Every structure is written in structure tokens, then in C-alpha cells.
Amino acid sequence: MGTILKVDRLEKTYGEKKALQNVSFTVSQGTCFGLLGPNGAGKSTTMKILTGIIQADGGNIHIFGKDIKKQSKAILHQIGYVPQSITLYEQLSAYDNLVFFGEMYGVYGQPLKQRIAEALEQTGLSDRAKDAIKTFSGGMKRRINIAAALLHRPKLLILDEPTVGIDPQSRNHIFQMIRSLIKEGMTIIYSTHYMEEVEALCNDIAIIDHGNVITQGPLNELLEKYSQKAVYIEAEGLSGIPQLNNVTKIYEEGQGWVLETDTITETMAKILHLASRNNWHLKRLEMIRPSLENVFLSLTGTKLRD
């Protein structure tokens, strides 16, 4: 898999505000790359720079192996961008909006008709094509906005927080669309502050905080490297857990206890042994799944939603 995008030490200041200090990451072809970070971390700024809407103050970007500073027009034509705010004409139908955006990207006539039909199919909104956008829910508008960004058949699709404030049905549709686009060979950059979305969709991620990329890599590797492994135990009438070998920390959570350990199987076996010897009535004994929340916490010392 080749590299499709290389971002190197991007910097951006708005007035006094340093929005990007040092943003570097690489995106491989055919992947869904998650740009994860809390509100104000610098995700939208990064995406606006990638799509030529604003200029960086420093750093370099190579897309499809070309320097964006030198060949921006040719590069931008191969990118589809869905901004955070919906950009559609409320009075026009979904179909007419798509005609407008398709023509803006230089697609006309029969090929445009064909692509609009495909895009409507992909969004699951073919039956609403003739209705005015003002009658659509927020989630449906977002789906049409994504369709509009696909009409010129870009190689790279950039989605800026596409699920903020939308209904679960539209969210599922968007997820399905992303998965099928990836299957067809598209590369996607997906920004969000929802960790579970990144975990569900992306193979590679970069975590951004205060204008810095604090880590990046394959999701599995980051979970393995930074996430604390732990076991959760809940038993009826149990008032304490004895200190066990290889358990580094024990604390109460909910109705039970969390035991942090690198030796999950061994710890579980010990608990089963203790439970049987002491007649504990076990209600739950399970491994706590490593999550990006743990990764973020261990890298920044704060929770993602703080």
C-alpha cells in the first residue's frame, strides 16, 4: 500500500491563537484514516489546509506524491471534501443540488446523471431526489453533502466530523457508505471526537490535541502499546480483593473492582481459584477491552471529553 498523503510539520496561527503547532502524519492508499481529537484540537484547520481553503504558515503537504504548493489545482480536483457545516441550497431539490455541485466540479450531461443516480443510491435517498432540501433532516442533508463530494470521483475523500448532531439511521448509512467506498479502493480521512467511530471505521489513526499530533499508527498497535489491560470482577457480598501477583492497581468501579494487569489470563485464573475456595458468588468476570479512551488518557493525562 503506497502513501497517498504526507503531512509534515504543519503550523497555523489565527491572530494570536496558535491552532496548529506541529501536525505531521501519513495516510496510506485505500485506508480509512481517523483524525481523532477533542473540540478545538485543530482537526478542521488541518482539513481546510489539505483542501486549499486556507493556507498553512509552515510545513509541507504531498498528496499523490505531489507538492500541494506547486500543483494545487491538479491535486484538489482529485479530492472530495465534506465540511463540518452543511453547504446545500435549501430551496432546491436534492437532485438539483447535486447537478449544481457536479457541474461545479466539471461533470456534465449523461455522465453527471449517471453519477447522481449512483450517489443517491449510495446515500439511500433515491426516493427523496425530487424533494427540496429544506424538508430533509440534518442527517439526510449530511448524506446529500457527502454525495455531492463524490460526483467527480475523487481518489481521496475528506470528511470533517460527519456525524455530529445527526440521527442514528443517517449515522448508520454514512458508516455503510464509508465501508463500501473503502472496499472500492477509496482513501478516506475521517475527523471526529468520537473514539468509538474511529474504532468502528478506521485502520490507522492520528490523535491530535492542542495543535499537535501526539501519536499515530495502526489502531491495533496503539491499543496494544498505550492501553492498560485490566480485568473486571463483580461478586455478591464481596467487600475487598486481596493483592495478587502481577496486579499493579486495584480500584472500585460500579458494583465491582478493576484489576490492572498485564497478565489477564493468569489473573482471571487466580480469581476463579479464590472464588471457588472462598465461596464468592461471581456475577461478572471479564477482560476490559482496551480502548482509545485509555490511549488518550495515558498520553495526555486527561479524558478525551474533558
Ligand SMILES: Nc1ncnc2c1ncn2[C@@H]1O[C@H](COP(=O)(O)OP(=O)(O)OP(=O)(O)O)[C@@H](O)[C@H]1O
Ligand atoms: N477563524 C478562526 N479564527 C480564530 N481562531 C480560530 C479560527 N478557526 C479556529 N480557531 C481556533 O483554532 C483552534 C483549532 O480549531 P479547529 O476548528 O481546527 O479545531 P477542531 O479540532 O476542528 O475542533 P471543532 O471540533 O471544535 O471544530 C481552536 O482553538 C479554535 O478556536
